[in-house]
Amino acid sequence: MSFLVVEKFVSINGEGQRAGEAAVFIRFRGCNLSCSYCDTKWANSPDAPAESMTAEEIVKYAASTGITDVTLTGGEPLLQPELHVLTDLLISSGHRVEIETNGSQPVEGLAKRALRPSFTLDYKLPDSGMESRMLTGNYSFLTMEDTVKFVAGSLSDLEKALLIIKTYGLCEKCRVYLSPVFGKIEPAQMVDFMIKNKMNSVRLQLQLHKFIWPPDMRGV
Numbered sequence: 001m002s003f004l005v006v007e008k009f010v011s012i013n014g015e016g017q018r019a020g021e022a023a024v025f026i027r028f029r030g031c032n033l034s035c036s037y038c039d040t041k042w043a044n045s046p047d048a049p050a051e052s053m054t055a056e057e058i059v060k061y062a063a064s065t066g067i068t069d070v071t072l073t074g075g076e077p078l079l080q081p082e083l084h085v086l087t088d089l090l091i092s093s094g095h096r097v098e099i100e101t102n103g104s105q106p107v108e109g110l111a112k113r114a115l116r117p118s119f120t121l122d123y124k125l126p127d128s129g130m131e132s133r134m135l136t137g138n139y140s141f142l143t144m145e146d147t148v149k150f151v152a153g154s155l156s157d158l159e160k161a162l163l164i165i166k167t168y169g170l171c172e173k174c175r176v177y178l179s180p181v182f183g184k185i186e187p188a189q190m191v192d193f194m195i196k197n198k199m200n201s202v203r204l205q206l207q208l209h210k211f212i213w214p215p216d217m218r219g220v
């Protein structure tokens, strides 16, 4: 069994609960969605150059970096068959594993494993064009180690995020993050919205790596 990896690198995590910490990134090829704003469209093409790696090879690479945190991303990582084999192996080797997932794929299987990765699970808002694909049943498997993330491109996206947070009681289940579609909405406008709507326990997050390096740079 092997995984199709379009890039692997070490950087600081620019997103999620472990933002600011050094992390190993494994980016898998292919996605089942096509978000309007996707910053990694290149990785989603079926003919994107990819390295076929076994779980053991990925673990060996991660171990060689000396970095504990591992982020599995893409593309859509939950499309990789037998991802649990890789997460079990990484976690049992002492890594802390986080999966960036688009919210359209079931997390139950991985969430119930003894060696459990954490999830940063997007809710795709209307501007993404992908909202109809969201599996809200996933929320019952989340804990405070996990995050539901809303990437908003407009005020109407923010209104929808607020409605979803309230409807599913997300702040009581997991962490909740709001992030701008890069360059599309002013972060200050998002802060005003959060304050006006008394959004307690919700965090604004800017993608750190896009401030440190050129926003379209790969491998960071």
Ligand SMILES: C[S@@+](CC[C@H](N)C(=O)[O-])C[C@H]1O[C@@H](n2cnc3c(N)ncnc32)[C@H](O)[C@@H]1O
Pocket (backbone or CB within 6 Å): 031, 037, 038, 039, 040, 073, 074, 075, 076, 077, 100, 101, 102, 103, 120, 121, 122, 149, 151, 179, 180, 181, 182, 207
């Ligand atoms: C490239 S995706 C890969 C993982 C998975 N397919 C997903 O959508 O969560 C990783 C994260 O980057 C976010 N993202 C992609 N393009 C973005 C952009 N232009 N501005 C802000 N965040 C973006 C996604 O919403 C997601 O949270």
Ligand SMILES: Nc1nc2[nH]cc(C(=O)O)c2c(=O)[nH]1
Pocket (backbone or CB within 6 Å): 011, 012, 013, 014, 015, 071, 073, 074, 100, 209, 220
């Ligand atoms: N530095 C850095 N941090 C990240 N956190 C999540 C990322 C992703 O693309 O999923 C990402 C990324 O692409 N780069």
Ligand code: SF4
Pocket (backbone or CB within 6 Å): 031, 032, 033, 034, 035, 037, 038, 039, 040, 041, 044, 074, 075, 076, 102
């Ligand atoms: S789900 Fe993630 S990888 Fe797929 S198109 Fe959307 S942002 Fe890009």
Ligand SMILES: [Mg+2]
Pocket (backbone or CB within 6 Å): 039, 040
């Ligand atoms: Mg990224």
